[in-house]
Every structure is written in C-alpha cells, then in structure tokens.
Amino acid sequence: MNRMSASLFSSYQVKGLQLKNRVVMAPMCQYSVTAKDGSPNDWHYVHYVSRAVGGTGLIIMEMTDVDPDGRITDQDLGLWSDEQIPAYARIVDAVHSYGTKIGIQIAHAGRKAEDAEVPVAPSAIAFPGAQYKLPRALTTEEVQGLVRQFGDAARRAVEAGMDTIELHGAHGYLIHQFHSSLTNKREDVYGQDLARFGVEVIEAVKREMPADMPLLFRISAVEYADGGYGIEHAIELSKAYQAAGVDVLHVSSGGEGPAGERKPGNYAGYQVAFARQIREALGIPVIAVGRLEDPALAEAVVGSGDADLVAIARGMLRDPYWATHAAVALGSKQTFAPEPYSRAY
Numbered sequence: 001m002n003r004m005s006a007s008l009f010s011s012y013q014v015k016g017l018q019l020k021n022r023v024v025m026a027p028m029c030q031y032s033v034t035a036k037d038g039s040p041n042d043w044h045y046v047h048y049v050s051r052a053v054g055g056t057g058l059i060i061m062e063m064t065d066v067d068p069d070g071r072i073t074d075q076d077l078g079l080w081s082d083e084q085i086p087a088y089a090r091i092v093d094a095v096h097s098y099g100t101k102i103g104i105q106i107a108h109a110g111r112k113a114e115d116a117e118v119p120v121a122p123s124a125i126a127f128p129g130a131q132y133k134l135p136r137a138l139t140t141e142e143v144q145g146l147v148r149q150f151g152d153a154a155r156r157a158v159e160a161g162m163d164t165i166e167l168h169g170a171h172g173y174l175i176h177q178f179h180s181s182l183t184n185k186r187e188d189v190y191g192q193d194l195a196r197f198g199v200e201v202i203e204a205v206k207r208e209m210p211a212d213m214p215l216l217f218r219i220s221a222v223e224y225a226d227g228g229y230g231i232e233h234a235i236e237l238s239k240a241y242q243a244a245g246v247d248v249l250h251v252s253s254g255g256e257g258p259a260g261e262r263k264p265g266n267y268a269g270y271q272v273a274f275a276r277q278i279r280e281a282l283g284i285p286v287i288a289v290g291r292l293e294d295p296a297l298a299e300a301v302v303g304s305g306d307a308d309l310v311a312i313a314r315g316m317l318r319d320p321y322w323a324t325h326a327a328v329a330l331g332s333k334q335t336f337a338p339e340p341y342s343r344a345y
Helices: 042-053 082-096 140-159 174-179 196-208 231-244 272-282 295-303 314-318 322-329 339-344
Strands: 012-014 017-019 023-025 058-065 101-107 164-169 215-220 248-252 286-289 309-312
Touching: 017 101, 023 322, 042 058, 042 082, 058 082, 058 164, 082 101, 082 140, 101 140, 140 164, 140 196, 164 174, 164 196, 174 196, 196 215, 196 231, 215 231, 231 248, 231 272, 248 272, 272 286, 295 309, 295 322, 314 322
Parallel strands: 023 058, 023 309, 058 101, 101 164, 164 215, 215 248, 248 286, 286 309
Antiparallel strands: 012 017
C-alpha cells in the first residue's frame, strides 16, 4: 500500500490502559514449563519480550490457571501461588521497556484438564476424545471456592505489574462450561442462571484490580456442536458480563466440542462478523481474532469499525516482528523498530 495506515497503527485507550497501536498478541499456550510449578521460564521471557521488540501494542500472556489441576496439561502456566509472582514480574518489566503493554489470561480448564487425576466441571460430562477423562461435578461450595481462586490469581497478576487481565470464557474451558447448556446440567443456583459463575468470577477479579485497569473477557460467540448456542445467547451473556464489570470483549468462537451441522469458517476474518455484532449490540470495545494476519485485512477490520483492536495469533508465532512488518506494508511512517534495528527500516 502507498498510503499511511490511519487505523491499525493509531493509539488506543480504554480506562487507564494506553496502547501505542491496535495490534494485540493473542494468548497462545506454549506448553513449555519444564517443571510442574507452573512458573514462566526463559522460553516465555524470550517469547513475549521479542514480540514487544517487534512493536506489538498489547501482549496477552497465555492461558494461566488458578489451580494446578486447572491446567490443560502440566506444561502450562499457573498463578496459584505468591511464589510465582517474581517470574511474571520479570517479563512484565522487560516488555514495558519497549513501550508495549502486557496482560494475562486467567482461566481454569475444567473438564479439558488432561493431566488432572480427576478433572472437575459443572456437570459430569466428558469432553469428546480419548485423552479426556470423565470429570467430577463440582459441589456448590467448591464452585464458590473457585471464584475465590480467580480473585486470588488476579491479585497476583496486579502485584506482578500486569496492565490488564483477561478472563478466558471461551473455547470450552470452565467459565464457558458454566454458561453453556451443553455442559451445565446443574440444579443449583449455578445451573438456574448460566451466567452466574462468570458474573461472580468477574466481580471477584474486579475487587482485586485498580479502578483504572480494564478487564477483558474472551467469549465464544457461537458453539459449533449440535445443539450449541448461537450469537443471541452470547450477546445476552455478554450483557450480563458487561454489567458485572467487563470493559472489553475478545470475540472468538467454538471449542466446546467437535463441530456438527454448523462449521467454523476456514477463511480469513471468519469471526469478524461476531465481533461486530457484539460491539453493535453492547456498545463495548471489542477485539477481533481469527486469521487476521494479512495487514490489509487487519487495517480494514479496525478502519471499518468492525472492532477496536485486532488480535494476531499464529501469524505472530511465525513472525515476532509482525507489527513492525505490517506497519511497513501499510505505509506507516512509524515502524516501532528499536533504535539498534532502525537502519534496516
């Protein structure tokens, strides 16, 4: 392109979070913990800091779990202990030195916890697949305990210096399991109101966050399994979560089981329409994600008002400098390259 990018590389602010551009690194599990303590190691340090060097506006660290048995595998990150805080703070400080902001995605895998001896879930329904075990249904008291664990993890994230927190309510993990009728067959208060667990988690997390720190929430806009919910249910959930304190919705889809009659798109930007529908219905900032690594497409998503921010996933695994290279491709005068690399641009 011969023109200067007017949208993707404009600054953006939500509450006290000021971003230098609209490019977000989507959270992606690295499965690289070399010990079972769940703390990030040198791989994670290099992985995240290199994307800051590459010009990303906001990095969201991968799914980080509130309980050891809440991880997808034992190779995942956790934030269930105060002893884990310094390892995260080291990454945060380095990312900040390049003018990039960083957040962390807090979660629990629920029935998708592959290495837990006995996974837990809203109801005793196994996720399809040979590697998944039959989960045990949580008691009401245990659900309330998990809400407190989410709050405790949020406190640790704040102490580590994170700029924002994202709750993972998508892709078939625990919060998603509670707000889906496919996986929540409970008869207590958490079954009578499918949004209740998510709302209580949001409220617990918000109590631990500074007033000017925005809370992000990742949601699956539709389920692809037969009988799964559609965008209308996602909008109603989003309204409840917004009322509870969510400031930005990160809109994805699926993850609750194998696709049935409804199939996910296999084309670039296939989830953008979901982000736009939620943005229009709620008047809330949204992050679009899903095969948006073409710079012209990412620019169009922001420029057309479909989303406020664009999350790049696999494209940023392939290219740590995706943001800088996209800026060059779009004709932006600002490449975000650090001074030692400026001669290359």
